[in-house]
Amino acid sequence: MNIETKCLHSGYSPKNTEPRVVPIYQSTTYVYDSAEDIAAVFDDPTKSLIYSRFANPTVMAVEAKIADLECGTAAMCTSSGQAASLLSVLNICSAGDSFISTSQIYGGTYNLFSYTLPRMGIECIFVDANASEEELHKAFKPNTKLVFGETLANASLAVMDIEKFAKAAHEHNVPLIVDNTFPTPALCRPIEHGADIVVHSTSKYMDGHAVQVGGVIVDSGEFNWNKGDFPGLTQPDGSYHGIVYTETYGKLAYILKARMQLMRDFGVYSAAHSAFMLNLGLETLALRMERHSQNALALAKYLQTSDRIEKVVYPGLEGDKYYDLAKKYLPGGASGVIAATVKGGRDGAMEFMNGLKLTSKEVHVADIRTCILHPASTTHRQLSDEGLKAGGIEPGMVRISVGLESIEDLIEDFNG
Ligand SMILES: *Cc1c(COP(=O)(O)O)cnc(C)c1O
Numbered sequence: 393m394n395i396e397t398k399c400l401h402s403g404y405s406p407k408n409t410e411p412r413v414v415p416i417y418q419s420t421t422y423v424y425d426s427a428e429d430i431a432a433v434f435d436d437p438t439k440s441l442i443y444s445r446f447a448n449p450t451v452m453a454v455e456a457k458i459a460d461l462e463c464g465t466a467a468m469c470t471s472s473g474q475a476a477s478l479l480s481v482l483n484i485c486s487a488g489d490s491f492i493s494t495s496q497i498y499g500g501t502y503n504l505f506s507y508t509l510p511r512m513g514i515e516c517i518f519v520d521a522n523a524s525e526e527e528l529h530k531a532f533k534p535n536t537k538l539v540f541g542e543t544l545a546n547a548s549l550a551v552m553d554i555e556k557f558a559k560a561a562h563e564h565n566v567p568l569i570v571d572n573t574f575p576t577p578a579l580c581r582p583i584e585h586g587a588d589i590v591v592h593s594t595s596k597y598m599d600g601h602a603v604q605v606g607g608v609i610v611d612s613g614e615f616n617w618n619k620g621d622f623p624g625l626t627q628p629d630g631s632y633h634g635i636v637y638t639e640t641y642g643k644l645a646y647i648l649k650a651r652m653q654l655m656r657d658f659g660v661y662s663a664a665h666s667a668f669m670l671n672l673g674l675e676t677l678a679l680r681m682e683r684h685s686q687n688a689l690a691l692a693k694y695l696q697t698s699d700r701i702e703k704v705v706y707p708g709l710e711g712d713k714y715y716d717l718a719k720k721y722l723p724g725g726a727s728g729v730i731a732a733t734v735k736g737g738r739d740g741a742m743e744f745m746n747g748l749k750l751t752s753k754e755v756h757v758a759d760i761r762t763c764i765l766h767p768a769s770t771t772h773r774q775l776s777d778e779g780l781k782a783g784g785i786e787p788g789m790v791r792i793s794v795g796l797e798s799i800e801d802l803i804e805d806f807n808g
Contacts, residue, residue, distance in 0.1 A: 395461065395578055396678040403457030403671075414453040416668045420444045437652060438644070446655055450664040454671050458598075458608050461577040461674070462590050465613025466647040468655065469606060469662035469670075473573060473593020476607030477501050477540075479658065480569050480591045483609075483650045484537045484622060487513030491538045492531050494521040494552060496545035497571065498593075499771065505540075521550045528560040537622070538566050543582055544574035544707065544727055546757065547767065547791055548784055551707050551717035558586030565620035573597070574727045574758070578681035585721065588615040589646065596758030597727070599673040600680055604666040609650060613643030625649060631657075680760065680796065685725020687802065688794040692730050694803050700744060702788065705731040728794040729757055733786045737777075741766050741788045750797065750805040762795035762802060 393401070404414040422441040424430045433440045441447055451469050459467040470476045485491055493505050495518040505516040519531045521541060539561040541552045554570060561568040567588035572580060576597045582590050592598060594606040617625040617638050625645050628634040632652055637645040655661055662670075685708065692706035707718035708726030718726045734741040745753055751762045755770065765771070768780055768787045777787045794802070 398457070398460050399578075399677050400675050402460040403455070404453040414450060414668065414671055416664050417444075417449045418664055419448075438641075438648065444664070445659050445661050446651055448661070448664050448667070450671075451662045451667040454662075454667040454674070455608070457671065457674060458577075458592075458594075459610055461581075461677075462572070462610040463577075463581050463583050463612075464590065464610035465643050467608055467610040468647050468651050469594070469608050469667060471607070471660040471662055471666075472605050473498075473571075473591070473595055473607040474500050474504065475658075475660035476591040476593070476609050477571065478504060479650055479654050479660070480589055480609050481509065481514070481538065481540070483646060483654055484567070484624065485509075485514045486624065489535050489537045490515040490517055490533050491540060491566075492517045492519055492528075492536060493539070494519060494523075494541040494545070494550075494557075496521040496548045496550040496552075497540070497542050498546045498573075501542075501571065521545065521552055525556060525560060528557070529563070532560075532564045536564065536566060537620075538569055540569045540571070542571040542574070543580050543721065544729075546574055546729070547731065549705055549707055549714065549729060549731055551714035551721060553717055554582050554585040554587055554721060558588075561588075562586070567615045574729060575722055576677060576681055576727075578678045579685065579722050579724050579727060583610075583612045583614075588612050594670050597681060597684070598677060599670050600677070600758065600760050601669075601673055602756055602759045602761075603673075604669045606662050606666050606670055609647070611644075611646045613646075615646070617645060629653060681727065682725060683796050684728030684794060687796065687799050688726070688728045688730055690799045691792070691794050691802055691806065692732075695730070695732050695806065698806070700735055700740075700808070701732050702735050703733040703786075730792045730794060732790055732792060734788045734790060737787045738766075738768050741790050742769060744808075745790060747808045748805055750801060751792070757791065757793040759793060760796045762797055762805075763793050765791045765793075767791060 455467040517531050558568045569589040570582040570587040572590050573593045573596050590610040592608045625637045637649045641648045689708045695701045695704045707714040734744045751764050754763045
């Protein structure tokens with residue numbers, strides 16, 4: 393099936409007289425006919441449900457849909473995008489291990505990787521998203537367990553060369569994890585380019601309506617854990633009656649370990665109601681991403697002609713640093729986020745924002761409604777102009793998340 397059809401039909405096929413729409417199973421718990429039936433579930437939890445901290449039918453329907461959208465084998469929803477990134481790494485790395493990440497990643501992920509995981513004994517080695525193959529190979533250490541990056545980086549809008557990173561990771565027998573939040577599977581499916589695991593903040597375009605915070609981890613099922621050094625997957629798990637995930641679950645090993653071990657212990661599962669809201673968003677995902685991309689390209693082109701704007705960054709624009717990579721990895725559109733530098737630095741940017749009426753000023757991206765944020769006075773407020781520039785952010789830069797309004801109305805709003 394094509395993506396538009398999967399968005400509507402994957403993950404849930406009701407039988408005779410069952411509800412047309414996946415229902416909200418607002419229940420923490422499940423009943424069994426006998427004591428033996430309960431005992432059997434603990435031997436093989438894939439056969440039935442135990443408790444809604446591990447799995448819930450509403451959430452499972454959405455997990456199956458997202459796995460299908462990403463062309464993966466299995467998925468697990470989490471309570472936030474941050475939880476998805478955290479568990480995706482912890483499912484492989486323990487204290488004493490290291491991993492590689494591009495430095496062009498979401499600020500929250502950057503904090504997790506550069507401060508919190510190191511406190512737990514897991515070291516992150518940062519490389520530039522534009523690193524050459526040789527530089528990439530140099531970053532590997534004997535204890536390196538995975539490589540991480542973002543398809544389309546929030547907020548720098550760098551496009552990752554997924555095939556290059558996948559090749560390097562596989563030469564060192566480690567998996568590539570890609571955060572695909574900004575493109576969504578409607579615009580890019582990293583697994584088709586060699587990525588092994590995909591994570592998302594579903595709070596962004598997947599939901600699209602800004603009504604739930606959530607995340608998801610999708611596994612391709614294709615990575616061979618026995619080839620590298622991954623004892624957590626290939627050796628008995630003492631906390632789970634000595635199970636060896638790769639032997640018992642094959643292609644489902646990674647997701648079932650994440651579910652039965654990490655979700656059991658960390659408890660960051662999605663609520664059924666959130667999954668229901670997310671599913672409503674997913675139904676229109678392909679349609680929305682097409683329009684977000686069209687509107688963003690049109691607005692970016694308009695802003696290039698505006699005498700109030702110094703510079704426009706959007707990978708779908710000809711001449712953009714990432715235009716060629718965007719053509720390869722995002723042929724259907726470069727998603728809805730634009731970075732524009734307003735003339736007049738900090739003050740110019742704030743004045744520009746205050747002149748907007750339709751566009752809302754808020755700390756969010758990927759909403760169906762157009763919104764704008766000025767990093768220098770908000771998310772990066774503590775930095776001096778010099779500090780900002782070192783991080784690749786101009787004092788006058790605004791980040792515009794282009795929504796689904798009429799492009800004529802949007803251009804009029806930005807015309808002042
Ligand atoms: C927002 C975001 C996250 C974090 O997701 P939350 O749902 O806010 O926890 C991770 N990665 C990217 C690329 C994001 O944009």
